[in-house]
Amino acid sequence: MAVRSFLMLTLHVSKRAKAVIESPIRKFLPFVRLARKRGLTVYQLNAGDPDLAVPPAFFKAVRNYRSKNLPYAPSPGYSVHVAAWLKYYRGFGVKLQPQNILPTVGGAEAILFALQAVADPGDEILVFEPLYVSYKSFAAIAGIKLVPVALEEEKNFALPPARVIEKRISRKTKAIVVVNPDNPTGKLWSEKELGTVLKIARKRGLFVISDETYREIRFSGKPSSLLAVRNARHNLIVVDSVSKRFSMPGARIGCIASFNTGVMDAALKFAQARLSAGTLEQYGLIPLLEHAGKYTKKVRDEYRRRRDVVYRALSAMQGVSCGKPQGAFYIVAKLPVKSTEDFVAFLIRDFSYQGATVLVAPMKDFYVTPGLGEDEVRIAYVLNTATLKKAMEILARGLAAYLAR
Amino acid sequence: MAVRSFLMLTLHVSKRAKAVIESPIRKFLPFVRLARKRGLTVYQLNAGDPDLAVPPAFFKAVRNYRSKNLPYAPSPGYSVHVAAWLKYYRGFGVKLQPQNILPTVGGAEAILFALQAVADPGDEILVFEPLYVSYKSFAAIAGIKLVPVALEEEKNFALPPARVIEKRISRKTKAIVVVNPDNPTGKLWSEKELGTVLKIARKRGLFVISDETYREIRFSGKPSSLLAVRNARHNLIVVDSVSKRFSMPGARIGCIASFNTGVMDAALKFAQARLSAGTLEQYGLIPLLEHAGKYTKKVRDEYRRRRDVVYRALSAMQGVSCGKPQGAFYIVAKLPVKSTEDFVAFLIRDFSYQGATVLVAPMKDFYVTPGLGEDEVRIAYVLNTATLKKAMEILARGLAAYLAR
Numbered sequence: 124m125a126v127r128s129f130l131m132l133t134l135h136v137s138k139r140a141k142a143v144i145e146s147p148i149r150k151f152l153p154f155v156r157l158a159r160k161r162g163l164t165v166y167q168l169n170a171g172d173p174d175l176a177v178p179p180a181f182f183k184a185v186r187n188y189r190s191k192n193l194p195y196a197p198s199p200g201y202s203v204h205v206a207a208w209l210k211y212y213r214g215f216g217v218k219l220q221p222q223n224i225l226p227t228v229g230g231a232e233a234i235l236f237a238l239q240a241v242a243d244p245g246d247e248i249l250v251f252e253p254l255y256v257s258y259k260s261f262a263a264i265a266g267i268k269l270v271p272v273a274l275e276e277e278k279n280f281a282l283p284p285a286r287v288i289e290k291r292i293s294r295k296t297k298a299i300v301v302v303n304p305d306n307p308t309g310k311l312w313s314e315k316e317l318g319t320v321l322k323i324a325r326k327r328g329l330f331v332i333s334d335e336t337y338r339e340i341r342f343s344g345k346p347s348s349l350l351a352v353r354n355a356r357h358n359l360i361v362v363d364s365v366s367k368r369f370s371m372p373g374a375r376i377g378c379i380a381s382f383n384t385g386v387m388d389a390a391l392k393f394a395q396a397r398l399s400a401g402t403l404e405q406y407g408l409i410p411l412l413e414h415a416g417k418y419t420k421k422v423r424d425e426y427r428r429r430r431d432v433v434y435r436a437l438s439a440m441q442g443v444s445c446g447k448p449q450g451a452f453y454i455v456a457k458l459p460v461k462s463t464e465d466f467v468a469f470l471i472r473d474f475s476y477q478g479a480t481v482l483v484a485p486m487k488d489f490y491v492t493p494g495l496g497e498d499e500v501r502i503a504y505v506l507n508t509a510t511l512k513k514a515m516e517i518l519a520r521g522l523a524a525y526l527a528r
Numbered sequence: 529m530a531v532r533s534f535l536m537l538t539l540h541v542s543k544r545a546k547a548v549i550e551s552p553i554r555k556f557l558p559f560v561r562l563a564r565k566r567g568l569t570v571y572q573l574n575a576g577d578p579d580l581a582v583p584p585a586f587f588k589a590v591r592n593y594r595s596k597n598l599p600y601a602p603s604p605g606y607s608v609h610v611a612a613w614l615k616y617y618r619g620f621g622v623k624l625q626p627q628n629i630l631p632t633v634g635g636a637e638a639i640l641f642a643l644q645a646v647a648d649p650g651d652e653i654l655v656f657e658p659l660y661v662s663y664k665s666f667a668a669i670a671g672i673k674l675v676p677v678a679l680e681e682e683k684n685f686a687l688p689p690a691r692v693i694e695k696r697i698s699r700k701t702k703a704i705v706v707v708n709p710d711n712p713t714g715k716l717w718s719e720k721e722l723g724t725v726l727k728i729a730r731k732r733g734l735f736v737i738s739d740e741t742y743r744e745i746r747f748s749g750k751p752s753s754l755l756a757v758r759n760a761r762h763n764l765i766v767v768d769s770v771s772k773r774f775s776m777p778g779a780r781i782g783c784i785a786s787f788n789t790g791v792m793d794a795a796l797k798f799a800q801a802r803l804s805a806g807t808l809e810q811y812g813l814i815p816l817l818e819h820a821g822k823y824t825k826k827v828r829d830e831y832r833r834r835r836d837v838v839y840r841a842l843s844a845m846q847g848v849s850c851g852k853p854q855g856a857f858y859i860v861a862k863l864p865v866k867s868t869e870d871f872v873a874f875l876i877r878d879f880s881y882q883g884a885t886v887l888v889a890p891m892k893d894f895y896v897t898p899g900l901g902e903d904e905v906r907i908a909y910v911l912n913t914a915t916l917k918k919a920m921e922i923l924a925r926g927l928a929a930y931l932a933r
Contacts, residue, residue, distance in 0.1 A: 133733030134762060137648045137702075140794030149603055149800055176596035185808070186591050191581035193778035198554055228633050228780070231802040243542045244649040244671050260801030266649050266671065297542075328538030357539060373598035373807030375633070375780075389545030395554055396665030397636040401806050402778030403590070 142263040147256060147488035154471040155482060164479035165471070166514035168502045171306060171452065173370035175425065178418045180410040181371065185403050196399035199391055200226035204405040207412035208378055214415065215338075217350040223380055225390050228400045230336045230364030230377035235261045237298075237332045237360045237379055240389040242267045247295040248332075249288070253455065253489035253496055255306045255334070270296065271491035276457050276499065279446035280308045282316040288323055298330035298360075299323065301349075304337040307489050307501040308455050309430075309448020311341050321355040330386070331355065336364040336377070339419035341450035342427045346419070356382040367452070368419045369411050374404040426452045429504040429511055436515035437502075440522065454502050455486060458522060463487070463500045466525050474521045481517045547668040552661060552893035559876040560887060569884035570876070571919035573907045576711060576857065578775035580830065583823045585815040586776065590808050601804035604796060605631035605783075609810040612817035613783055619820065620743075622755040628785055630795050633805045635741045635769030635782035640666045642703075642737045642765045642784055645794035647672045652700040653737075654693070658860065658894035658901055660711045660739070675701065676896035681862050681904065684851035685713045687721040693728055703735035703765075704728065706754075709742040712894050712906040713860050714835075714853020716746050726760045735791070736760065741769040741782070744824035746855035747832045751824070761787040772857070773824045774816050779809040831857045834909040834916055841920035842907075845927065859907050860891060863927065868892070868905045871930050879926045886922045 148170045155165050199205070205221050212219050227233040234257060242248055244266030250258060252271040262269045270291050274280040282288075288299075299320055303312040324331045333349040350361050364377035379390050394400075411418065430447075433454055437445045442459030460466045463485040470480050486499035504511055553575045560570050604610070610626050617624050632638040639662060647653055649671030655663060657676040667674045675696050679685040687693075693704075704725055708717040729736045738754040755766050769782035784795050799805075816823065835852075838859055842850045847864030865871045868890040875885050891904035909916055 134735060134788065134790070136645050136790040136794045137651070139648055140645050140790075140797065143794070143797040143801065145797055146603070146800035152602070170600070172599050174597065177598045179596075181598075182593070188587075191584075192579065193582045193586075193776040194577050195575070195777045197557070198551070229803060235802070239669055240541050240545050243544055246542070257801050257803070260797070264644060264798065264801065330539060371598040372600045373804065375804065375806050383539065385539070385541040385545075389541045389548075392545065392548040392550055392665070393669065395551035396548065396662050396669065397640070398634060398662070399778065399780065401780050401809070403808060404806070 139264050139266065143260050144263070144488055148484050151467060151471055151482055154468070158471055158480060162478065163475050166479060166481045166506060166510060166517065168505065168514060169482045169484045170505075171367065171503050172372060172505055173367060173452070174505050174507070175370040175422060177371045178369055178411050181369070181374070181407045184410055185407040188403055188406055193402055196402045196405055198394040198399055200400065201405045204409060207409040211412040211415050212348065212350065212380070215346060215348045215351060217348050219350070219380060222387055223382055225379050225387065225394055226400045226405060227377045227379055227394070228397070229372070229375040230334070230362055230366060231257055233362035233364065233377045233379040234258060234334065235265070236390045236393050237362050238262060238267055239265055239393060240360070240386050241330045242297045245295065246297050247293060249291055249296055249299045250491065251300070252491050253307050253486055254491065255302055256489055258300060259491065269491050273492065273495065274308065274310070276444065276446065276455055280305070280310040282319060285319050285323060288319070289327070292323070292327055292329070296327070296329060298332050300332045300334065302334040304341050304450025306337065306451050307453045307486065309451050309453050311343070311449035317349065321352065321358070324358045325355060329358065330360055331358050332360050332362060334362045336362070337367055337451040338363070339368045339415070340423050340426050340452060342423070342430065343449060350380060350382070359383070360386055365408055365411070368415065368422060370422065374408065375401055376404050376408055426504065428508055430454070432508045432511045433502060433504050433515060436512070436519070440519050443522070452504050454504070455499055456502060457499050460498055460525065462497055464497070466522070467500065469525050470521045474524055476517045476520045479513070479517055481514045481521065483518070544669050544671065548665050549668070549893055553889050556872060556876055556887055559873070563876055563885060567883070568880050571884060571886040571911060571915060571922065573910065573919060574887045574889045575910070576772065576908050577777060577910055578772060578857075579910050579912070580775040580827060582776045583774055583816050586774070586779075586812045589815055590812040593808055593811055598807055601807045601810055603799040603804055605805065606810045609814060612814040616817040616820050617753065617755065617785070620751060620753045620756060622753050624755070624785060627792055628787055630784050630792065630799055631805050631810060632782045632784055632799070633802070634777070634780040635739070635767055635771060636662055638767035638769065638782045638784040639663060639739065640670070641795045641798050642767050643667060643672055644670055644798060645765070645791050646735045647702045650700065651702050652698060654696055654701055654704045655896065656705070657896050658712050658891055659896065660707055661894055663705060664893070664896065674896050678897065678900065679713065679715070681849065681851065681860055685710070685715040687724060690724050690728060693724070694732070697728070697732055697734070701732070701734060703737050705737045705739065707739040707741075709746050709855025711742065711856050712858045712891065714856050714858050716748070716854035722754065726757065726763070729763045730760060734763065735765055736763050737765050737767060739767045741767070742772055742856040743768070744773045744820070745828050745831055745857060747828070747835065748854060755785060755787070764788070765791055770813055770816070773820065773827060775827065779813065780806055781809050781813055831909065833913055835859070837913045837916045838907060838909050838920060841917070841924070845924050848927070857909050859909070860904055861907065862904050865903055865930065867902055869902070871927070872905065874930050875926045879929055881922045881925045884918070884922055886919045886926065888923070
């Protein structure tokens, strides 16, 4: 036994493995299972996992796959699939060539490829916090330091002046990340804000990683892509995903797109290392990408109705503060509690109302800066309006019960 | 224009992007397309992309997927899918708990997770060369140094004595990689060789990353897993894939398995960062994993027949030397040429016989040590025996033509 303990002591996992945080969105799932075992209904508003039906054309195309083989897709994607992406992007005035775009295993892999293409261990990437958590995880894995600029709930997550942003740029900074519409804040970036970031990037020789996963889920103005902005072409890397606009995160298909040939060469080599993205899904997505608008307008309208329900309910809760989201399907709410981690644990373990409870995501881990967001939650409105009303009532009653303890 | 050039100069991709090599297996594909445009048939023996039919139960299960949603799978995999893996491993005397195994996006992601779980930038991992190329790519991306121990074609890739291996271990070494049966050599590791590696690992406090992708494709003895070896449990990380045994690399499903809780905790956090592996494929694979032997015996027998065809043909070629592979579906042949890169380019661009040519993989890039393998090719026998005979004739004639230039 002594020998064995000694051996086990010498077997350490890597520092990067320790540096990666557990998902704040997924870590409460074991408690969800326990709550369900106790007979409770759990309304899950913690993850960005759309409840809407996938456009049936996808399943039809998958069922029509007639080969007896399931080979590797080409690393740069099936040409028919890539052609569908090109058509999709032409709908936003963006004329890509096949070499400017590469299908990825979800938007997640596109983020990873973009970060790795521009930054080495020790390099810095400027981000706005709160921030979609996978950026933090991938940066930790890749040894990249994220340098945060805080956007404040009180100011409805408006961009601070250019000088505030520029102060955070060092010689090690390689890129600025913009998620638009934003997860977790629901912020829709204004033309002016985007212009500020692009101007800084060009002036300082930085890449802009533009995460446009929620492109069509915006409640004003027309969907667009920064790729259509001609004067920042070579600085720009777009990461994208079909997961949200077509309600199909289980397909694991996204893409990375750029006019910068160095970036796309890097992405292709990364893609070759992992061989290919899903074969069936690349075929299945062709009709969706070719006729995207047909599906996404309905999706946007549904999320707008839900946004209104959730925003109204939260605004009516005493001590709760939140801005009105302009896009994506999230809302950040500041609660009159010290620790939303503790409050969420209370909701899922100790509270129920009429046989149900609700799960939302504590926001602490969406920040890079320690100590921020401890009184905030992210709510993903991925249930229908009737259910959302119930869930909001449970949240209100849960909050009152928590405060009255 | 001057300003623009200046800006473009300041936008560099990362060092790691430059360090990753282009896939030696995939870089000739543009020439394949050109050859086909010229009307040639190209027999592709370059990639490990099985031509065999996928077990139909997979497509049946996928077509029976009846939900209208396609949600994220849980990051640790669907429990029914994980249960099928557990059953599969019990067939080899390995009793895993769900927390000991995690489905991945292909064997590729399992390799990446294993490397990242044990090594930080600057750390070393001991490998045997020639080596499956994705290890090189992922190590370059992750900033890990691969330290090679050469296995020689002349010695039929036998393991050198322990002291030769131990000499290559430093304080920075974190793990030893064993691919068994091996890609690219077709080597089947003997019990004694495996024992040597495990002994070194335990003595020096190292992990063993055991890549068992080709487990069932072995031409003698019974399929097994190092996970069944009880006294090295905590050192061992198995990476696995369904791609080869079920002829379905396009499914992008593999797994990482270990009794080491630190490693599995790390793998789960990595998995959460990328959210999930394919939903449809996890369901589709359940009947295959549950009844694996039903499919894999036929597969093994077919590859044995092919091995015989290719080995016989190569042995009959003057100046060509090769060992007899004992597993996987590759053979390494030493050719009487200076550069197989140049020879392969000749085959695909300048040669044809009866309207056809053949593509094989030059071996140079399968080595970590520069200068090795320049006269070797890897042949993947992923075509039926009749076609393989034709392809081997083309190779023989192509070689003669190349030497006669």
